[in-house]
Amino acid sequence: MxxxxxxxxxxxxxxxxxxxxxxxxxxxxxxxxxxxxxxxxxxxxxxxxxxxxxxxxxxxxxxxxxxxxxxxxxxxxxxxxxxxxxxxxxxxxxxxxxxxxxxxxxxxxxxxxxxxxxxxxxxxxxxxxxxxxxxxxxxxxxxxxxxxxxxxxxxxxxxxxxxxxxxxxxxxxxxxxxxxxxxxxxxxxxxxxxxxxxxxxxxxxxxxxxxxxxxxxxxxxxxxxxxxxxxxxxxxxxxxxxxxxxxxxxxxxxxxxxxxAYPTRNARHGTIMTWEGKISIDKGRYRKDHGPLDDSCGCPVCENYSRSFVSHLSRSRELSALRFATIHNLWFMNELMEDAKTAIANGSLRELKSEFKRHYG
Ligand SMILES: [Zn+2]
CATH class of the missing domain: 3.20.20.105 (Queuine tRNA-ribosyltransferase-like)
Structure with a gap:
């Protein structure tokens, strides 16, 4: 039951x-x-x-x-x-x-x-x-x-x-x-x-x-x-x-x-979900970007590694890049669901959605 x-x-x-x-x-x-x-x-x-x-x-x-x-x-x-x-x-x-x-x-x-x-x-x-x-x-x-x-x-x-x-x-x-x-x-x-x-x-x-x-x-x-x-x-x-x-x-x-499979498949293609929209981590523009994948993320990858490093691993086709991106994207999905639950309790789901619409619309 x-x-x-x-x-x-x-x-x-x-x-x-x-x-x-x-x-x-x-x-x-x-x-x-x-x-x-x-x-x-x-x-x-x-x-x-x-x-x-x-x-x-x-x-x-x-x-x-x-x-x-x-x-x-x-x-x-x-x-x-x-x-x-x-x-x-x-x-x-x-x-x-x-x-x-x-x-x-x-x-x-x-x-x-x-x-x-x-x-x-x-x-x-x-x-x-x-x-x-x-x-x-x-x-x-x-x-x-x-x-x-x-x-x-x-x-x-x-x-x-x-x-x-x-x-x-x-x-x-x-x-x-x-x-x-x-x-x-x-x-x-x-x-x-x-x-x-x-x-x-x-x-x-x-x-x-x-x-x-x-x-x-x-x-x-x-x-x-x-x-x-x-x-x-x-x-x-x-x-x-x-x-x-x-x-x-x-x-x-x-x-x-x-x-x-959206967050995990995206991760394996180098697409990182952030609160400001998606980014392609394997682009050369992250070569000297020493900030985390996402400034507002508390995942173990964002706590310990930089965009530069994950981008380097991704461009070098290291398997760890797939793992790091997957951990981060799933963390992001879990945060999204936590935020949705909090928003329902506070009556602010519409605000949360319009925030996302700006970056994922
Ligand atoms: Zn993260």
């Missing part, structure tokens, strides 16, 4: 507490992506020390490698990857359907070719939840059908219908599961998807099929629809959204949970 309690509100924005399996975290929160059990370039202790309570791993990737039998045998994913906090697992539906295996989606489930050994793997929604339970996830995600953007109306309708029927089957597995709405950016279909899922009834409600190339205003309109239809007393999770301004806009629209 996922226990969720809203403690403060500002407009539609919510601050609260989520508890599952005797672990808890404040909301809204951001989950670093640990697809294969590890946040790229960091140890899980480092990710935890930065301040994160929750990670999201990917059931599909862990099934292929090392195999769910290995993780089950090790005593579950928490022990296997040394993460004491909450672990979400994504069903991997997005990857299975997206990676070119979409010819063979059937009522009973998906069939896809393993990228490891080329074998054909068939998976029903029930087997997918069972996999996430086997891994030892605290929170599982329904297998859903996410069409690409843009998609024909027929495909969007099919995806909504299939997603609802699969969600019903996932619910019967009795795990702490979030459902995922689809419907692209068509108001009527998104509303229908949300309503059908609410009728089934879930512990948490995710918003899927967004942030895949559609215009921002369409994305926010869909978030508004979900906010209106989803039950107010359950956590909402907008999947795959990670830019600071998008997160603040969505918090303002009643979203509680986020995950994205």
């Amino acid at each position: 996922i226990d969720f309690e809203i403690t403060e509100k500002e407009g539609r924005a919510r601050k609260g507490m989520m508890r599952v399996n005797e672990k808890e975290t404040e909301t809204p929160f951001f989950m670093p992506v640990a697809t294969r059990g590890s946040v790229r370039t960091l140890s899980n202790e480092e990710a935890h020390e930065i301040g994160f309570d929750v990670l999201i791993a990917n059931a599909y990737h862990l099934l292929l490698k090392p195999g769910s039998d290995v993780i089950k045998d090790a005593g579950g994913i928490h022990r296997y990857i040394n993460w004491p906090g909450i672990i979400f697992t994504d069903s991997g539906g997005f990857q299975m359907i997206r990676a070119g295996f979409d010819q063979d989606i059937m009522e009973e489930g998906v069939r896809f070719r393993s990228e490891v050994d080329g074998s054909t793997i068939k998976m029903t929604p029930e087997e997918n939840i069972e996999l996430q339970i086997d891994l030892g996830a605290d929170v599982s995600m329904c297998l859903d059908h996410c069409p690409p953007y843009p998609a024909e109306r027929d495909l969007l309708v099919k995806s909504v219908e299939l997603t609802t029927r699969w969600a019903e089957r996932c619910k019967r597995m009795g795990h702490d599961t979030f459902c995922i709405s689809q419907g692209g950016i068509v108001d009527e279909l998104r509303t229908r998807s949300c309503k059908e899922l609410v009728d089934i009834g879930f512990q948490g409600y995710a918003i899927g099929g967004l942030s895949i190339g559609e215009p921002k205003e369409d994305m926010y309109r869909m978030v508004d629809i979900c906010d209106k239809v989803y039950p107010a007393d359950r956590p909402r999770y907008l999947m795959g959204l990670g830019s600071p301004l998008d997160i603040l806009e969505s918090i303002e629209r009643g979203v509680d949970i986020f995950d994205s």
Whole structure:
């Protein structure tokens, strides 16, 4: 059972507490992506020390490698990857359907070719939840059908219908599961998807099929629809959204949970997030810049090293540059979420957002 309690509100924005399996975290929160059990370039202790309570791993990737039998045998994913906090697992539906295996989606489930050994793997929604339970996830995600953007109306309708029927089957597995709405950016279909899922009834409600190339205003309109239809007393999770301004806009629209590779992937490309906007650290202009990556950052990298040094490491293709940038960017994301929670409590979320709009708009 996922226990969720809203403690403060500002407009539609919510601050609260989520508890599952005797672990808890404040909301809204951001989950670093640990697809294969590890946040790229960091140890899980480092990710935890930065301040994160929750990670999201990917059931599909862990099934292929090392195999769910290995993780089950090790005593579950928490022990296997040394993460004491909450672990979400994504069903991997997005990857299975997206990676070119979409010819063979059937009522009973998906069939896809393993990228490891080329074998054909068939998976029903029930087997997918069972996999996430086997891994030892605290929170599982329904297998859903996410069409690409843009998609024909027929495909969007099919995806909504299939997603609802699969969600019903996932619910019967009795795990702490979030459902995922689809419907692209068509108001009527998104509303229908949300309503059908609410009728089934879930512990948490995710918003899927967004942030895949559609215009921002369409994305926010869909978030508004979900906010209106989803039950107010359950956590909402907008999947795959990670830019600071998008997160603040969505918090303002009643979203509680986020995950994205945005800060970590940017870090590996030398893009540093600062309170004054993004900078590209591998530019020669930082050669003699002996200040920290960000003047207002308290992360271990900013405390100990200069832009000049990190820039030098980055231009020299030293692996430590990837680590330093990742630590800093995740620290920044964690600070952003802390500031958002404080702002909701103080009624100043709009001010925080306009501050970000100046640098990330
Ligand atoms: Zn820093």
